[in-house]
Structure formats: C-alpha cells, structure tokens
Amino acid sequence: MIQPASRTNDFAIKIATVNGTGSASANSLLLQAVFRMGIPVSGKNLFPSNIQGLPTWYEIRVSGAGHTSRADRFDVMVAMNPATYERDVAEVAPGGWLLYDSSWPLRAELQRPDVTAIGIPLARMCVEQFEASRARILMKNIGYLGALAALLDIEVAVVERLLEESFASKKKLLQSNFEAFRMGFDYVQANVACPLPVRLSRLDALGDAILIDGNTAAALGCVYAGATVAAWYPITPSTSLVDAFSGLCDTYRKDPESGANRFCILQAEDELAAAGMVFGAGWTGARAFTATSGPGISLMNELIGLGYYAEIPGVFFDIQRAGPSTGMPTRTQQADLMSIVYASHGDTRHIALFPADPRECFDFAVRAFDLAERFQTPVFVVSDLDIGMNDWAVPALAWDDDYRPDRGKVLDADALERVATFSRYLDVDGDGVPYRTLPGTHPKGAYFTRGSGHDEHGRYTEDAAGYTAVVDRIARKIAAAAAHVPQPELARVPEARYGLLTIGGCRGAVLEARERLRERGLETSFMRVRGFPFGDDVAAFVAEHERTFVVEQNRDGQLRKLLIAEAGADSARLASVRRYGGLPLAAGEVVEDILRLLTTSVAAIEVSDPHPRSIR
Amino acid sequence: MIQPASRTNDFAIKIATVNGTGSASANSLLLQAVFRMGIPVSGKNLFPSNIQGLPTWYEIRVSGAGHTSRADRFDVMVAMNPATYERDVAEVAPGGWLLYDSSWPLRAELQRPDVTAIGIPLARMCVEQFEASRARILMKNIGYLGALAALLDIEVAVVERLLEESFASKKKLLQSNFEAFRMGFDYVQANVACPLPVRLSRLDALGDAILIDGNTAAALGCVYAGATVAAWYPITPSTSLVDAFSGLCDTYRKDPESGANRFCILQAEDELAAAGMVFGAGWTGARAFTATSGPGISLMNELIGLGYYAEIPGVFFDIQRAGPSTGMPTRTQQADLMSIVYASHGDTRHIALFPADPRECFDFAVRAFDLAERFQTPVFVVSDLDIGMNDWAVPALAWDDDYRPDRGKVLDADALERVATFSRYLDVDGDGVPYRTLPGTHPKGAYFTRGSGHDEHGRYTEDAAGYTAVVDRIARKIAAAAAHVPQPELARVPEARYGLLTIGGCRGAVLEARERLRERGLETSFMRVRGFPFGDDVAAFVAEHERTFVVEQNRDGQLRKLLIAEAGADSARLASVRRYGGLPLAAGEVVEDILRLLTTSVAAIEVSDPHPRSIR
Amino acid sequence: MSYIAKPKVRHPGLERNAAGLTRRDYEGSMSTLCAGCGHDSITAALIEAFFDLDLEPHRVAKLSGIGCSGKTPAYFLSAAHGFNGVHGRMPAIATGVAAANRELTLIGISGDGDSLSIGLGQLSHAIRRNVDMLYVIENNGVYGLTKGQFSASADVGSKSKKGEANRQRPIDPVFLALTLGASFVARSFSGDKRQLVPIIEAGIAHRGFALIDIVSPCVTFNDHEASTKSYRYTRGHNRPVIEADFVPPAVEITASQAGGSAGDVRMHDGSVVRFRKVPDEYDPSDRDAVYAFLRERQGAGELPTGLLYLDPTAEELHDVSGTVAGPLVDVPYERLCPGAVVLEEIQGRFR
Amino acid sequence: MSYIAKPKVRHPGLERNAAGLTRRDYEGSMSTLCAGCGHDSITAALIEAFFDLDLEPHRVAKLSGIGCSGKTPAYFLSAAHGFNGVHGRMPAIATGVAAANRELTLIGISGDGDSLSIGLGQLSHAIRRNVDMLYVIENNGVYGLTKGQFSASADVGSKSKKGEANRQRPIDPVFLALTLGASFVARSFSGDKRQLVPIIEAGIAHRGFALIDIVSPCVTFNDHEASTKSYRYTRGHNRPVIEADFVPPAVEITASQAGGSAGDVRMHDGSVVRFRKVPDEYDPSDRDAVYAFLRERQGAGELPTGLLYLDPTAEELHDVSGTVAGPLVDVPYERLCPGAVVLEEIQGRFR
C-alpha cells in the first residue's frame, strides 16, 4: 500500500451523500471549523437540480498556501451514498482514505488496494443512540463530522462552539448534536490511528477574512448602494441573492418608528416583468435591480434593448449556470458573456462587470449602481453559480461611510428652474452622457421616453440624422465607460513569453496554475479582465506576449472572441483553454491544457479553436 | 441656370406625398411602367410608422446600366406634400426639376435657381374634373403619374394597360383613372417642353426578370419548400411575408375536394408563442417557420436556445428594421447579425443565411428548410426591410420539379423496426448529426426531448462527461454546416490590393461602388458572404488583400466583428464602412467612405473602429 | 376616411382650474392618428378629466405599450413624464414606477393587442397586485398599427375589412378583471365622453388598479359594416347599466342617494363616486352579481357600459408590500445604508 | 419527510388491456421527486387512465414546462415521445404539435408557477384556441423546484413554511378557464384517484382543450399547518360537487341518467361522460351557472371538485383553421408544392 507523505493543511475532502438528508449543514460546519482554525479553505457544493433523494457532493479544499480553487485530487472521501459508491471510490487519490458506513459491509469490488477504507457504523450507532427516525437520519451527518474531527485533528472546541451557535435557541437539538459528534469522534479515536497524515493545524493565515458566498455579498452590496427596488423571478442559482437582500432589508431597512419597509421587493410573474419593473423604477429614480440566470437574460432581451436605447439605469445580476437552454441549473459556467455584452437586437453593447469572488461581488454591486446611473444604462454584474452559491474565504468587506451614490446627471427641481430648456438626449457636456430628469420633479423636466426612434431632444423621429446623432452618442458613452469599469487585475513579468488571461471565478485556479508553471520554470504574466468595455491595456497585454492563454469556462471561447472583436487583441496570439463541464475550475486542468498546447505544435493551438471551420 | 446633359434611362425620381392618400398605388404603377419598358428600375418606399397623414416618400431609380441600388441624387422631385417642401426642394440635384401642385403658388423661398420648377394645378384640375371628395384626393396621384409620363416619355400604352389590369373588375374607377392620367399628361404636354433631358426609352435589358419584393419571394419559397405550419405575430416589416404565404396557400394549398387547408397559419399571441409553435411543429415533423423582426428575435431568445440544444428544426425569417428596441420600424438596417448568430444564453451558434435580393429570398427560404432538417436546428434567413418590402427587378425564380425536401436523418417506422436501440443524441455517423424520430411513429422511437442537461442517449444528466459529449457534438455539427450554407459570392481580381466585403442587400451598392472605383483606376476584389458559419475562404479573401473594406448597415460593424471572431479574419486588414441611418445603401456613400479612408492615414482606419476604446 | 389635417385638440375658453391651469395646459403634441380614430376622443376625455381634477401635470406619469393606442400619451399632458415602453410590457414598467414613487399619478394607455395578446400575463398580474394606477384599454378589436389583423378582443363573427369572419372567442377584459379580483372595473365607449370623463376621474381617484375598457373604433381597419367594434355597432348596442358621477374631495356632499342600491361610495382620497340610475338588482360592490348580470346582458347581445364594479378598500401593492408612506425615491441615502459599523457587525456572522 | 428510496411506481397484476399492454407498459422512469409528493400520485392516475383507455403509448405526445411538475412526464409512458420545454411555454409548443399532427394524443403537464405566473398568457391563449389536448396543472401553491416561494395560486392567508402569510389574491385556473371560454374545466385532488382517473379519461376523450386543475401538495415546502394546499387542508375542504364516470366508446350505453340534471354527455369519439350525484341546481353545460355556483361554494370556504364544466361541441383549433382531416405531417410533398409550371404562372403577376 502506498504511504502518503504527511500533508498538514494541504489536502481535500469529498463528501458524497443524498440531498435532502441534512448533510448540507454538517458539511458547512466542517468548512466553518477549518476556517475558524485560521486555515484557508473552500467548499464546493455539487448538488442536483431536484429537491430530495438524489446524489450530492461537497468538496472541501484545505490549503495553508491559500489555494482554494477547486481541488484536483481528493485525499479523503466520505462515501455516505451507496448509489454512488462506485464512482466515489474511484475518485480517491492513490494513498487516500475512504470513510464509509460500516453498518453494512463494503462490497469487495469497491475496495482499492491503494486506498485505506475506514468503516464507521454510523447508521447502527444512530439507531442505538437516537429514537426519532428523523434524528437517526440527520445525526449520521454529525456523526461523520465527529469522525472527521478525530481523523483530521479538527479542534473539538471549535466544532462545539459552532454547534452552540447553530442551536443557540434549540437546546435539545444541541444536545443530540453534541452526542452525535462525540459518537463519531469517539468511535474513530478508539478504532483508527488518529490523526491521519493529512491533517489540520491551526494557522493564522486568514487575517480579517470572512467566509461568505457571492450572492450574500452581492445582496449586501445592493443594501449598501442604497437599492430600494428589487424585482425578480426565482431561478437557481440567483435566488439566494434576493433572499439575502430580503433578509438584510428586514433587519436594516425598516423604519424604526412605523416598522414599514424602506424597500420594495417585487416577485414578478416572469423575467420579462422583472426587467420591466427594474426599468420602471430606475426611470423613476430608484436604484433598482434584478438577479437572474441565463434563461432570464434571454427573456429580458427585448427590455434590455429598451433600457439601452431609452437610457435607463438598472442593475442586472446574472448568476450564470451551465447552458444552453435550461442546461444544468446546479452547475457552473461562464457562457453568457456574448449574450450579455450584445443583449437585444439592433446595435447594442452593454457595460458588464466580472467579479472573481464574493468580495468583488460586494464591491462591484455598489459600483454597478453608480455606473448604471452615471451612464444611464443597464449594467450587468456577471457572476456564476460557483461564486454565488459556494462559500469563499475572502478578505473582509470594507465600507467607507463617506460614500455617496453617484446619481449621475440628474437635474432636480432647482436645476430645472434655472435651465432655459431641457433636451433629454443632447450631449451638453461632450462626454456622451446627457442629462435626465425624474418624473414628479418639475414641469420643465417633462420628456417622452421611448424605445422608438428619437432625436437629441427626445422627439420622435424617423430621420436619419436625428436618429444617428443619438445612437452615435450612445456608442461614445458606452465606449467611455471603459475607463470607469473596474480595471484589469494585472501581474506582468517582464521576461515572460506567455500570458494568462482570464475572467471571473477562474482567477484562483489560474493563479495557482501560474505558480505550478513557474515551479516548472515557465514564467507567465497574468491578466484578469474585470469590466467591459475593455480598455486599451488588454490588447497591449496580448501584444506584449508571444502567446496568451485565454482561460474561461465555456465551450465557444466567448472571452477569446470578445478580446478579438472588442479589445482589438491579435487572434493569432490567443490560445484557448476552456472547461465547461459545469464544475468549478481546478488548477490542474489549466496546467494540463497549457502544457499540452505548448508541447504540441502551433497547429495544436489552432485545433483549440472551438469551431473548426472545416471538418478535418 | 445649369443645363443638365440629356440622360436617357439614367436618372432618379423622388415623390413626396402624405401617407394614406393613395399615392402608393400611383407610385407602384410608375415603377411597373418603367419595368415594362424593359428598363432596369427599382423603387424604395420611405414610409412613416403610422397609418395616415404623415410624410412619405417614394424613390424610383432608372438605370439602363442595371444599377438599381438606392439613388445618390434625385433629378426629378414630385413635391406633393407642403409639409416637406423645404427639404424636398433642397434634395433636388442641381439642374433637376421640381414638380409641384400649382393650385397654390410656390413660396418664393422654395424656388432654386438651379432647379426648374414645373407647376401643375393638380388639385384645381381634380376639383374641376371629379365630384367625389375621395376621388379629388386620389386622382391627384394619377394626375402626377400622367404628368411624369409626358415629361419622361413613358409609353402611354403601357400605363393604360397597367390601369386596365388594376381596375379590371372596376370599370368605373378605370374610367376616372384614365381621365386623371390624361389630365396630367395633357396639361404637361401643353405647357412644358416634353420630354425632359432625363427620359426613358424602351430597352430589352430585363430578360425574364420579375418585379417582386423579398417577402413575397420568401413566402413563395416557403410554399415550394413544403412548409405547412406558420406561426407568427404581426410586426413591420415582416407581416407581408406571412400575408403573402397566406394568400398563396389560399390558392395553391387547398384540398381540391374538401377545400380544406393543407397548411395551418397560427397568429400567435406574441413572438415567444410563435417560436414555441414553430418548434412544436418542427419536433412533430412539419416544416414550420415564423417571420419577425428584431424585437421578435429578442423575445424568442429563450426558445431559440431550446431549439438549438434540443436540436429541433425551425426556420426563422428576420426582416430587419432599424434598432435598437422599437427603433424605426419602417427603416432598414442590418443590425441583428450578432443577435442572431449568438441568440440565447449559454454556448450557442446558429446557422444563418443572408439573401441579397428577392430571388435569393426565394432560394434561401427553400434552402433554410433543408438545412434546418439536415442539421436539426433553427436556421435564420436574415433579410431586411429594403429587401423584404421594396420591389426589386430580379431574374425569374427557377424551380426544379425534381426537388424533394431534405428531411435529414429521420428514422421512420421501418427503420425503427430494424434498429436495436435508438439513441437520440448519439453521433452514429461521425458527422455530428444524430438521428431523430417523430412522435407517433413507432414505440422504439420514443425519447425525451429536453432543454436541460442530457447525454447522447437523451437521458437527463448533470454529469460533465455526458453533458460535454452532446454540446461538443453540436458544436461540430454547426461548424460542419459551413460547407452547406450558400457559399460567398466572389469576384477576385488578381492584382487588386483592396477587397470589398459585404452582406445582404448592400450588394448592389457595393458592386456599383466597385465600378465607380474602377473608373477611378482602383481595382477591387469583391466578396459577399451568404451564410454563417463562414468557410475558410472568407479569411483567405481577407488575407489576400492588403485591406478589405467591410460594408454593412449597422453602427457597430457587426459583420466586421463576426469576420474577426468567427472567420479568423485578420482585424488589421479590415476597414469598416457603415451606414445605418435607416435608408437603403447608395453607391455614392460607399465610394465616399472608401476614398476618405484611403486618402487619410492608417490612423483614420482605426478611427473607423465603431468603438474607440478610449475617448480621445 | 378624410384627409383634412387635424387641428391640435382644442377646448372652449381658457377657463382656469384650481391648479391655475387651462385645458390647454393638459394637452400634448398634435395627434398623428387617423382622423376620426376613437383613440383621439379618449385623449380628449383624459384631458378633460385631468383638468377637472386640478392635477398638476408634472405629478403625473403616463405610460403606454406599442400600437396606435401606445402613441396617445404623446397627445396629452406634455408637461408630464411619458414612457412609451415595448409591446405588452407597460404593466410591469408601471409597477416599477409605482414601487419607486407611490405619490405619482400613474396612467397607462394600452390597446387590445397590447393588453390581451402579448401583454395578457402582465396585465393580469398588475391587476392581481392592484397597482395603484389608471389602466385604459383602447379597444378596437384589431391591431391598428400593424394594419388590421384581428386581436384577441375581436368578437366571434365580426368581419375583417376583407370580409373574413373571426371564429376565435374573444377575451373580454371586463370579465377577466372581475375574475382576477380587480378592484375597479369599467367599460365605456370613446364616443360617449359624458360617461367616460367621470369614470376616468373616479379611476384616477381610486387607490388601486382601475381598469377601463373603452371601445374605441379604428376608422381605418375596423369601422365597416360587419364589424362589432364599429361606431355604428357600438352606438347601437351600448347600454349604460349604471351611471356614476364623480364628486371631488373638496365638494361637500349633500344629497346622498339618487336611486338604485349603490348610492355614494367614498374613495380613499375623500372624493365620492355617486352611482345613479342603477338598476334595482345591480350592486357595483358585489363582484359575483356584477359578473352574472353582465354575462347575461352580453349574452343577449348588449354592450353594458359604466363603472361596473368598485371596491375602494382593496389593498394595493404598497399595502401588501408594507412600504413606507412616502415615495421610496425620497428616502435619503443615509436611511438606506446601514454604514461601516453595521457592516463589521454583519461580518461577524461570516467568521 | 421520509428518506426511504422510492420504488418505481408499481401496479397490481399484469393484466392486459385491449391494446395488449400491461400497466407496466404505461410507466416511465423512476420518479426523482420527494417521497409523498402529490405529483407522483397524479402520475399514477395518468398511468391508470392510459391503461384503461387502451391507448398505444407511442401515439401519445407528453409535454411539460419546467418545475417539479415539469419533470413528471418522464415518469409515465416511456414509449411515448416526451418534450420538457422551457418554463411557461409548453402551451405554445403543444399548439405547434397539435397543428402539425392532429391525430396524436396530446398531454401537457404543468405547475401553478409554470401556468399561472410565467405561462399565464400562453395558457390563456391555448384555452382560447381550444387546442385539442389534456392540460394538467399540478397545483401546490408554491414553486417547488426553486424551493418554496409562493406562486400565483397561493391563497390569501396561506402561510409559508417560515410562517409568512401570503397577501396577494390567488389566480384560480378554474375561474380563469371558465371566463376565457374553456370547453372542459375540472378540478381534482392528487389524493383522490377515484375521482381523478375518470376525469383524466374524459379529458383525453374530449376534443378540445381539457383543463384539470389538480391540488397536488408539495410535502417539502407547502404541506404544513397553515397552508391551504396541504394534504390535510385539501382533504378537509374537498367537496366533490359532481361525479363523472367515463364510459369508453366500445361499451354499450344502457342506463341513461343517474340523477341531477346532467346525465350522459356523448363525446366526439363516441365515449360518454356520465354525470352522477349532481346537485339539482347544477348544470355542467351552463358556464355561467357553474361559475356562480363555484364562486359561492369557494366563498364559503369549500374546495368544489369534479368535472365542473363540459362543452363537447366547441370548435377546436383545426375546426377554426379549416385544416385537412389527417395530420399535416402526412400530407405528401407532392400535394404541397405547386410545381414549376405554376411558379411560372405566378410570376406572370410580377411582370
């Protein structure tokens, strides 16, 4: 049997269970326990698109070095679902461990010589310890948590404190949880040599970090940005964003005297309506947003074009999932880039922000509202399921109390009193951004908003010149936003021949891949685009490197295409690394593809073009 | 006063009237009369998006040389609308003529020294000649037709024959029309030196040509392709396509015995429903289509993704109008290219055909149904208002009675009887195209169609490998279609340094511009893309020329972007010529832009990038 | 059809209302609709009602979808913000406006295509939310702007200009609204300004969604012999079943009941809807009775019109949402942002 | 909640029907819904009905939208073509299927979110077109698949799992359908298979749009105490107001009337719906009376169920469209293409 090197704070666990059986909270406790021990950690929840009874997995990666993108290999497999034993066993890294419920014997064909099977009779012990059938099921999860605590050297006090916090108001439940935890812990202590070579040890690597998912962080951003109207239609994986906004508002947005709401959340009848509500509220002067996923973006297409052309602010969170169509609602992907940037028929181009993690979800949410009002246009925050629904350890969110919303060019009653006439779509300042007014303000501010042809004064037109003046100004306006969207994250290495260029949640895996490549002697520069329209620095980065690998999570190389068509990047220098099976990106995948592309000829890079134009 | 050279069969007329006053039929008679004299001619109707009472123009270009794209200059202006006198007078070419209704005096400031004003007291004569107030208004139009006939030497017999055909069943009306025609004709004969230096003279330049609009031709294509289900929602400028289909079916698609319909036209409640109906019918085995314009494409986005991913045939006609949003519904543009090619969220890429004129509308309509069934996917026929609603003189449509629909890989009952098992999404033949079955055929053919994740056997999946196998095959399938869509129209000139690359209805103007450039000593090669995905020849064409001018009718250079991102064309070699004010393209505009780009430095070409990335 | 240029809608005199404004101040730009279009008469009635109500135009937001009807907000209240949205989606846009600023007077103008085909879902849900707005359907049985196709409100047997008879059952917005629990349901005729103006006034005063279905003949595509939405047919079949006067809040109420069972209904803003000439069996506050009565009358070929159903007490969007009293747009940012200290507190939960 | 793995739905015996098939042949793949979900009971009833009707599975097309309900067509009739479309758009897809092949037996399964929120417009227009299909709404008052938000069918006062009460008026598909002129309107309860099976059979036999609104409790998100869509609440308030037996075409009809005013109704395919235990005042062919009766009962807190309204004679889509008798997909190409000679003729018009 292969003996693994002892690896403290550097390993990964995968837990295979059945959804709807209470494993989610045990897994989350495990994640939090590691986090509270000051060790960088991440959790990836691979859940099915149903409510109960199907296989579900939870992956925890522990990395003292701070690499928390999805793990490449799993050292410990907690195999609690007989339906997936086979593939779960196969997925353990050589030299790893398999925890299983030894209330039933492990079938011989599922044993591997290079994997240590650790049986714990969880079901049996639970039946002995607990009366209620519900408790017997739920407590198995806390049982394996106890077992892992013993095996991995999780500080018991940390777990106990977490349990106390979770069940602060439910003393009885707390007691059973304690018991179940002890049950697993004690059994393993008594029967297995603890801890395993892969184990934890308290660190102080997290500073002021928090463990948060991107949707919650984005919701916080909406609260802090002063958003008052949310209009939405439920869709995985965006639902938790509005849920979080709603919860936060219930606490922080009540009028202290009347208890009335300083917000209005509209559960719309569909996404078309949600988009309409956002623009209605934005036109009226509220900061309004919606959260949706790909199918919602498709349905909102017509209204997005209206917002663009009639120049109405609105913030759209797209928490991407695997497409096309309904696709895999509980799997992640970055495949809405094209759809968003060019949303709606006719000439349109939209401002988009690409957060990489929950902290940026918070920051970019706030920024999106400012940009939407500054540029009077829909702004998209392009997140995804991995960022939005998984817990990430990120530096604490920061807030400056001096922040005030940038309402952009809004003429209030006083200003209107002073102006001679008001022309809604006129480029008064030469920056492409016209002035707007809000209904109810002043008789002089009245204008007619329309998605049909209009001239600079807001009058209906079918005249080429009048029409063109407005659409040309809009083009200039959006182009100018390139300087105002978050600028790329950049790490240039002067002597590097190769560049890595990526977007969103790929960041961690690409940075880790970069380190691994460096270990192999390959220096690379790094750029992560964070906003659209792109600035000139993007093409410059590409020009400065012999070859740039564009890493993204979609089939068609959408970012690569955008870089070529929209940033003026030289396509001949852009190789493509794409993973789009629906799982968060792992560093090993990036390294593997890059090495393959480098070791094969240039022809190979062309093969990496997602659409071979002729079938060879 | 400037004396114009006599120009036979080479001039343009513009007629300014008020919509809803009956001018449309007079204008159409004029167009047909020229056509029947065997002279190449085109008519461009610039009408408002309302029903009655607003300015409307009709432009007729006569060109013995066969140049029938929109005229650059108007020699004769028929100014029948006082509301637009000012701009109409301004638009006459120096040395040209202005016809006006001299029942009222022409205001002095509207007279131009370089334009000959010809007054005809149409209103007065009509009041004298006709009783009914309706006739007094309508007959003015036939009056100016008569005047033009005298001025331009239109053969009277041709017009009379046309009137006879129009009013075959309304003898009384015919009589008034004759009278009105004579009234205008005689007045001008008596008072003006006829004919003018710009005049007609019978030619035999049209061969078997027909005068037809693209929507009618496309509808004919649908009938001939065997389409049985049309689902639509009215929208300008696509409505007349379904109207024509309906009219043709009423004549040619009735069961001779029962009188029942061998077709089903569904006026849907909106475009989402129309798309759903198309896919429902396509899935069931019917050839089904819809016709819409930009807003409809936006609304259909979600369903288009379903059709793509679930692999269901359907034909979508997009008769483009000026966007974004409602835009200018009665103006033309080519601005839905991006929207169509990437329609729907997630990784999607669609087959699209780009007809240049009504004849190609017919041919490509038939081809679209074949491709949709061959590749089991939505196929887009991308026309526009200019092609769809204006009358074009094109070579006669040809039909081969040996044509049989290509139903693609459909397993019928016999085939199913023979196969062991049927897997809906499996690449059996290695060409990326799986086999499909139709409901109701055979128990073995059953499968479950879904827009959610599925594997090659059509089973629901959330598994990366199962999912990827299918989306990768779809990518291959669509890529393979490049060889099956209509190939580019190509005219290479070996020594040419420059290329002209265009799409759709720009063809005529670009070919004419090419001639004019040649006259100036500038040889250019010509390519017109006719289908998407592009083949390798497109990038090759670009590579073979120092600089290629991409001519298109949208603000953002959408074709140019697609060439870069999708054809692998070298962006550095692509300059952009764009007109998007909503009018059909004129050759002079193309020449002007190209010369400007050539005489200024390379920097100028970069300025022609629709989106300057930083504001300079 | 007539081809005479239409003058800007004009009103007699330059009388001023309590807001110090003349009727002229409630007008908009010149109509570009066909001469004689019913929609223009509705515009005139709206102008009259706004004048009567002494509303300040800039406190009004007027919205519409797409269609000839959708154009009409340009023809009244040029000093109000207007929003011509996309086809069928005005109800959602209006809902967003109402959410953001509950103090605006909100008017939505729609067509039968805009509301009953593409917009049916949104209209239904706006009714369900009881969004505080006046919602006018300018109902002509056809898609006017796209040249006369039958809409979903075309009656069975009504013929198109070409002579083709419609065979699909119509969707009747009045029954739809009653079924969906609408709080204010009326039907009128563009040609009956006397009936229409007080209904519009009551609809504006109503706190909640006030739906007025107005038969508004399309002279160009649906005013011929065999159409059931022509001027002639509508005049011939129009049966006002209940009359309503509108008494603004300022006016003291003296006489109480003028007949029938309905009498005075006090609105949220203190105004009063005074029902007159009400048939004995008719109770405009009894949804089911109204439904049954109207079904019967319509079954008999009549077109019953009037302010048919009214419930001034139904909860509107903001009641259900529990929103603060003033407009959300007026809540100062300081009351919206919990601040840095609270953020630090909140983050405690995530450690 | 229970966590026991669910066996594939099984039925007693291997009895064969006239099509030579066993119940097993009408089953589908194993359900992945929560144990106890009402939707699974409806699946079982559908299987029963198909078996009873001796239908050949491959002559059926089963369609759905998105939701837990949307998944169910995978759980029956594995030998039929299935189509799980996108959210709320199944009615249009089904309309396309019906247009192309009128001889398929068409079944659509939807949810309350799928049909009454995002799909309300499409459902309404499918009703209006009277598309020949069975349309089942598996109504649980919540969005199951997205974890329990209130849907548009949630009753006022019904509480969420968290204890929040819904304050928005529900959209009731039965009243909606009656108002829109539906030709077959039924309500049932997933827990009442005895009532449900004959209604489904009648719905399949019906030539036109047969809507069955089935209360189908969501055990995970809406089966708690204060919910009005729970098993308990539904059992407690369910009041079958009319009973219907289904007599297939083959069976000779002997006894004619068993009570009430309704009696036997002969369907288009020769089958008979036999109404029993009908209250005297109830006439399932009188739309307005049914509407009024149900409104009254529901106002009194009851949940009236049964095959509530039936008009077997209404024109369906193809009647209105005047389509040929057989499926359009079977018309040979030669009868569709007018050929080269005619094309030349047609082009004469364009010269």
Ligand SMILES: Cc1ncc(C[n+]2csc(CCOP(=O)(O)OP(=O)(O)O)c2C)c(N)n1
């Ligand atoms: C998404 C979309 N589809 C179609 C159209 C075309 N269109 C414009 S108005 C209209 C119908 C208008 O009918 P109605 O609402 O009854 O208004 P009316 O013109 O009769 O007043 C349609 C279909 C559009 N503008 N947008």
Ligand SMILES: Cc1ncc(C[n+]2csc(CCOP(=O)(O)OP(=O)(O)O)c2C)c(N)n1
């Ligand atoms: C366009 C779109 N929006 C949202 C969703 C997410 N979604 C999936 S199912 C569902 C609601 C399902 O509710 P219901 O129809 O009542 O079915 P149930 O699950 O309760 O059976 C929603 C909103 C989606 N799939 N597509």
Ligand code: SF4
């Ligand atoms: S077409 Fe009809 S609805 Fe439109 S403006 Fe003319 S009369 Fe009015």
Ligand code: SF4
């Ligand atoms: S969540 Fe509710 S509706 Fe969905 S399967 Fe579970 S019980 Fe059924």
Ligand SMILES: [Mg+2]
């Ligand atoms: Mg209308």
Ligand SMILES: [Mg+2]
């Ligand atoms: Mg539901």
